[in-house]
Amino acid sequence: MLVNQAKAGAWIAPIRDVAAIVVAEFDPESIQDSARRIRECAGQVVRGHRGDSVGWMLPAVDRTVSMLERKGHSPTEADIRGEFMSAACQSLIDHRVLQPARQEIAKESGRDRSEQIAFEQELLNAAGREGARLAQTFLSGRADAPVRTPRRTIRKRETNLSRLSESLPVLGGAL
Numbered sequence: 001m002l003v004n005q006a007k008a009g010a011w012i013a014p015i016r017d018v019a020a021i022v023v024a025e026f027d028p029e030s031i032q033d034s035a036r037r038i039r040e041c042a043g044q045v046v047r048g049h050r051g052d053s054v055g056w057m058l059p060a061v062d063r064t065v066s067m068l069e070r071k072g073h074s075p076t077e078a079d080i081r082g083e084f085m086s087a088a089c090q091s092l093i094d095h096r097v098l099q100p101a102r103q104e105i106a107k108e109s110g111r112d113r114s115e116q117i118a119f120e121q122e123l124l125n126a127a128g129r130e131g132a133r134l135a136q137t138f139l140s141g142r143a144d145a146p147v148r149t150p151r152r153t154i155r156k157r158e159t160n161l162s163r164l165s166e167s168l169p170v171l172g173g174a175l
Contacts, residue, residue, distance in 0.1 A: 010049075012138075014046065014054050015054075015088060017045045018061060021038055022042070022064055023081060025037045025041065026075070028073075031065070038061055039058070056092055056094075056095035056096065059095075060088040064084045064086075067086075085131040086128035086132040087131075089128055090127055090128045093123065093124060098123075
């Protein structure tokens with residue numbers, strides 16, 4: 001999802017720029033000062049972007065700094081990039097998918113508020129893990145280099161006639 005959205009919204013360059021800022025400015029010795037500098041520089045990149053809105057990156061920057069601070073050790077550049085891409089995917093899904101449809105999703109699925117929160121947290125954690133896997137591909141290379149999604153973690157099921165005639169689980173076996 002992130003790769004497709006990034007291509008459609010022309011987000012690849014701003015994401016790479018913000019990631020470079022986080023990597024360059026993060027200092028585990030002075031978290032508060034580096035967090036302020038990172039936020040200011042990232043804000044300039046976001047405000048300067050002309051394409052589709054990239055405001056969702058600012059919460060991702062805050063989440064990245066917070067997670068790196070909790071780790072307690074001096075992170076490597078790869079750790080910082082992975083944490084940023086994880087937070088970016090989580091922030092994108094929260095901003096673009098969950099926030100606009102949160103009430104409808106809970107109502108359609110029959111979840112109460114606490115169940116919906118648990119579902120969203122599980123979804124965001126899974127998205128974060130996949131986002132961290134994107135860090136090397138997405139943030140490395142030339143600015144015009146193609147970005148590809150990582151290799152599948154779930155084996156693709158073969159499509160055959162017997163599979164096509166199975167009932168759909170989302171319809172509760174009504175077919």
